[in-house]
Amino acid sequence: MGEIGLRERKKQRMYQAVSDIAIGLFLEKGFDAVSVAEVAAVAEISKPTLFRYFPAKEDLVLHRFADHEDEPARVAASGPAPLAALRRNFLDGLERCDPVTGLNDAPGVLAFHRLLYGTPSLAARLHAYVERSEAALAEALGGDLDARLAACQIIAVQRVLALENWRRIAEGESAEEVRADAVAAAERAFAQLGAGLPRFA
Known part of the structure; x- marks a missing residue:
């Protein structure tokens, strides 16, 4: 039970961290000017891993609405x-x-x-x-x-x-x-x- 909770918390932290990095890049350069590969590189994860968390580029931004x-x-x-x-x-x-x-x-x-x-x-x-x-x-x-x-x-x-x-x-x-x-x-x-x-x- 505790391990599942810990895994879930780690996953949520990863979602949050990658989303925050992406939003920072989009605000700085514009959404269309930033590639998914660039977000993955700055977040220090592979592109396939990023797509496992965020199926579409837009989801990197809209993650902030997930809780709502x-x-x-x-x-x-x-x-x-x-x-x-x-x-x-x-x-x-x-x-x-x-x-x-x-x-x-x-x-x-x-x-x-x-x-x-x-x-x-x-x-x-x-x-x-x-x-x-x-x-x-x-x-x-x-x-x-x-x-x-x-x-x-x-x-x-x-x-x-x-x-x-x-x-x-x-x-x-x-x-x-x-x-x-x-x-x-x-x-x-x-x-x-x-x-x-x-x-x-």
């Missing part, structure tokens, strides 16, 4: 009122400036977002992560058609809220300047979801 992929599903499954739990989780994220909410003006986070949304292949690959997140949430909400429709709306609302926060910060406002509007917008959006999705409220 099933977060909505975990949160929704945590109590009898999924929407209330998801609302609380999003507001808590705004409170701690979680980059996933878009309300974070740290230079490194802004540079990462510019890389992500400014690279077409990364933005396209992110869509697959969003779809998996949606599918997991739908399952947590019951798996039927109503659950799938609700999951689609909830994930879309969270994404649009985060993109609006990021857009304003990218245009020069600070996280503190955006915070009050971000909280008000989230409250409004979740109230509308609650009104439209009473089964999950």
Whole structure:
């Protein structure tokens, strides 16, 4: 048991280290200007080993979203009122400036977002992560058609809220300047979801 845990932790550290190296290179030179071979060389691993961890070049960047992929599903499954739990989780994220909410003006986070949304292949690959997140949430909400429709709306609302926060910060406002509007917008959006999705409220 302990050995499996240790192996898993080592694997996670390897994922993190290689992803961090790759993101550093992409931020410095541009995503398309850096080859997978260059990432492998700097990380001091072979190309086949790198591809064992990251099946596609884009996954080197999107690894940062891996932990968040099933977060909505975990949160929704945590109590009898999924929407209330998801609302609380999003507001808590705004409170701690979680980059996933878009309300974070740290230079490194802004540079990462510019890389992500400014690279077409990364933005396209992110869509697959969003779809998996949606599918997991739908399952947590019951798996039927109503659950799938609700999951689609909830994930879309969270994404649009985060993109609006990021857009304003990218245009020069600070996280503190955006915070009050971000909280008000989230409250409004979740109230509308609650009104439209009473089964999950």
